[in-house]
Amino acid sequence: MRSSLDENKPIFQQIREMIEDDIVNGNLKEEDQAPSTNQLVAYYKINPATVLKGFNQLVDAGILYKKRGVGMFVAAGAYQMLREQRKQAFQEQYVWSMMHEAEKLGISVEEIKNMIDSMKERQG
Amino acid sequence: MPHKIKADKVSLQFQNKQVLTNISFELEGEKIYGLLGRNGAGKTSLLSVLAAFVKPTSGSIAVDGEHVFENANVMEQIVFIRDVKMDDENGKAKKYMKDLSIFRPNFDMDYAERLIQRFKLPTDTEVSKLSRGMQSALHAIIGLASRCPITIFDEAYLGMDAPAREIFYEEVLNDFMEHPRTIILSTHLISEMESMFEEVLIIDQGQMIMHEDAETLRDxxxxxxxxxxxxxxxxxxxxxxxxxxxxxxxxxxxxxxxxxxxxxxxxxxxxxxxxxxxxxxxxxxxxxxxx
Missing domain, CATH: 3.30.70.2020 (Alpha-Beta Plaits)
Structure with missing residues (x-):
């Protein structure tokens, strides 16, 4: 859950990412019940059709499944699937923009590696 | 069953001024629509035509194929809420609502009472003596509790302060989920309300320049x-x-x-x-x- 929504992104996408985040960081475990449409609508003041669109994408992707008359639940294998997706996205987004910024500053790949190593050491 | 609204080349002239030009659109119904436009763009004029308060100079608006103007059957299905002052109204809030509810077959008095409590509307004060914000709240309560298949709020939030607007938005969404109907909200407070809309219509200088799914538009x-x-x-x-x-x-x-x-x-x-x-x-x- 987030305290508020970002007005720069489609809302259904944020709903989808929010649920995905909760699964990846362990707040929502497999077979747990996802928040209900009504809860999300009331909390974020968003259109119910928008919430459903986000949920439906997660159902189509096999992350959530519907229990008739009960609600949405986290599917088995959802965690593993999301982690794989996030890993790929990590490379495409974070690593790409890091290298882009490094290029602007004239930082070599070797220097980046050293920076990562020293960061690791600092973290212990 | 959802009520389909169809506007066909609606134009409106008012004292030689062209207010609306050739406006056409179709609303499938049972959605929350946002009507956006700058001040003076023609939002209120368009909604007045839809609510049959005003006859268009040419063109027409129909609900399920029936023209709205001077059509009692259709008019009963539409409630049009504007944030107007009620300085000339007599009686207290509950009496005022009871009198109005005669024309509203779906009016839910219990829900109205709950809303009175949520908005903290004083029930022992004459309607005309209520503060601006409380008059706005009373309008909103009537609009919600009427449960009309077509519910129009024309900048109804204007007199409300931020906490009251928050309650209003929440109630619109909740009641829409429990009693799906066509709700049209006109506004120029876009960032505050845009997430509530399923479809957005934008009107500019009397013309419809956009009618799109809100998420598509945002993207x-x-x-x-x-x-x-x-x-x-x-x-x-x-x-x-x-x-x-x-x-x-x-x-x-x-x-x-x-x-x-x-x-x-x-x-x-x-x-x-x-x-x-x-x-x-x-x-x-x-x-x-x-x-």
Missing amino acids: SGVSVTGAVEQVDLFVNGKHILKEQVLGGTKLAMIYGQLSEQEIEEAKALKLTLGPITLQELFIHLTKEDKQ
């Missing part, structure tokens, strides 16, 4: 930032909403989605792509100096 503009020449190269031939140069950097907002190929092209040109908000899109689509 239909891109901001491009980078070195001036690179940005110019990239946006050439695209629908540019706004351009701004700051030193050697340029920001351009373009209308339309980018293809995968264009995104790659932007990456190669070292451009930063970002979304633009519905509010920004609205401002640029309705600004006066557009060509």
Whole structure:
């Protein structure tokens, strides 16, 4: 859950990412019940059709499944699937923009590696 | 069953002034619609025609194929709430509502009482003596509790303070989920209300310039930032909403989605792509100096 929504992104996408985040960081475990449409609508003041669109994408992707008359639940294998997706996205987004910024500053790949190593050491 | 609304080439002249020009649209119903427009764009005029308060000069609006004007059957299905002052009204809130509810077959008095409590509306004060904010709340309560198949709020929030608006938005959404119906909210407070809409209609200078799924609209503009020449190269031939140069950097907002190929092209040109908000899109689509 987030305290508020970002007005720069489609809302259904944020709903989808929010649920995905909760699964990846362990707040929502497999077979747990996802928040209900009504809860999300009331909390974020968003259109119910928008919430459903986000949920439906997660159902189509096999992350959530519907229990008739009960609600949405986290599917088995959802965690593993999301982690794989996030890993790929990590490379495409974070690593790409890091290298882009490094290029602007004239930082070599070797220097980046050293920076990562020293960061690791600092973290212990 | 949802009530379909169809506007067919609606034009309205008022004292030789062209207020609405050739407006056509169709609403499937059972959705929350946002009608956006600047002050004086014609929002209230259009909604007045829809609510059969005003007869269009030409064209027509029909609900399920029946023309709305001077049609008692249809008028019973529509409630039109405006934030008007009630200085000449007598009686206290509950009496005022009871009198109105005679014309509203679905009026839910229990729900109205709950709303009175939520908005903390004084029930022992004459309606005309209520503060501006409380008069706004009373209008909103009537609009919600009427449970009309077509419920129109024309900038009904104007007199409300931020906490009251919050309650209003919450109640609109909750009651819509429990009793699905067509709700039309007109506003120029876009950033505050846009997330409530399923579809958005934008009216500008009396003309309908946009009718789109809200999420599609939110996703239909891109901001491009980078070195001036690179940005110019990239946006050439695209629908540019706004351009701004700051030193050697340029920001351009373009209308339309980018293809995968264009995104790659932007990456190669070292451009930063970002979304633009519905509010920004609205401002640029309705600004006066557009060509």
